[in-house]
Amino acid sequence: MSDTKDTQFENAVKTMMEHVGEDPNREGLLDTPSRVKKAYEFIFGGYKEDPKKILESALFTSSNDEMVLIKDIELYSTCEHHLLPIIGRVHVAYIPDGKVVGLSKIPRVVNVFARRMQIQEQLTEQIADAIMETINPKGVAVVVQARHMCMEMRGVEKINSTTTSSALRGLFKKDEKTRGEFFSLINSPTGTRY
Numbered sequence: 001m002s003d004t005k006d007t008q009f010e011n012a013v014k015t016m017m018e019h020v021g022e023d024p025n026r027e028g029l030l031d032t033p034s035r036v037k038k039a040y041e042f043i044f045g046g047y048k049e050d051p052k053k054i055l056e057s058a059l060f061t062s063s064n065d066e067m068v069l070i071k072d073i074e075l076y077s078t079c080e081h082h083l084l085p086i087i088g089r090v091h092v093a094y095i096p097d098g099k100v101v102g103l104s105k106i107p108r109v110v111n112v113f114a115r116r117m118q119i120q121e122q123l124t125e126q127i128a129d130a131i132m133e134t135i136n137p138k139g140v141a142v143v144v145q146a147r148h149m150c151m152e153m154r155g156v157e158k159i160n161s162t163t164t165s166s167a168l169r170g171l172f173k174k175d176e177k178t179r180g181e182f183f184s185l186i187n188s189p190t191g192t193r194y
């Protein structure tokens with residue numbers, strides 16, 4: 001970001017502080033605009049990354065064609081309506097068709113889409129479609145379970161509700177048994193972690 005853009009960003013933060021009745025010149029707040037800028041660059045760092053490149057960087061030939069499930073991937077995202085946190089977990093499964101992907105690349109792709117301004121349904125679909133289009137598996141299933149701070153800290157103020165969204169592609173959509181296996185796996189307790 002150029003100096004002018006940095007200054008513009010920091011001035012915008014000062015304007016927000018003034019708007020809510022703060023004094024941006026008080027000692028404790030002097031460095032806040034530049035901290036907010038750095039924090040924003042991190043939590044919205046997903047615009048600079050290409051999820052397909054991440055997946056393509058670790059594709060391995062494999063004859064395995066059974067479901068691979070990565071459960072309970074922590075999610076920190078930001079709602080595009082209020083710029084407040086979405087906090088939750090993501091479960092991703094796919095059925096390989098000649099290729100498997102490096103396991104870590106799935107949570108990396110979750111991070112890329114999470115680090116953008118989001119709505120939960122779109123985030124869920126983007127993860128599924130990136131995997132589908134890159135790995136070409138027999139199917140992909142993504143479930144996101146999340147809390148929306150815009151529904152807890154403000155607005156309707158419901159602190160106990162969780163929103164669940166899913167995106168099912170290929171066999172997970174077509175085959176009831178595959179879908180049933182996936183949902184029973186994500187709903188069963190993980191048990192001992194080794």
Ligand SMILES: Nc1nc2c(ncn2[C@@H]2O[C@H](COP(=O)(O)OP(=O)(O)OP(=O)(O)O)[C@@H](O)[C@H]2O)c(=O)[nH]1
Binds near residue numbers: 081119148150151156
């Ligand atoms: N579908 C969907 N809606 C979301 C998500 N995150 C926030 N919202 C909703 O976006 C809507 C925006 O509605 P508006 O009426 O324009 O905004 P608002 O006046 O702040 O609404 P309230 O939150 O009801 O006070 C709200 O109903 C939010 O709950 C999301 O991930 N998916």
Ligand SMILES: [Zn+2]
Binds near residue numbers: 079080082083150
């Ligand atoms: Zn919101």
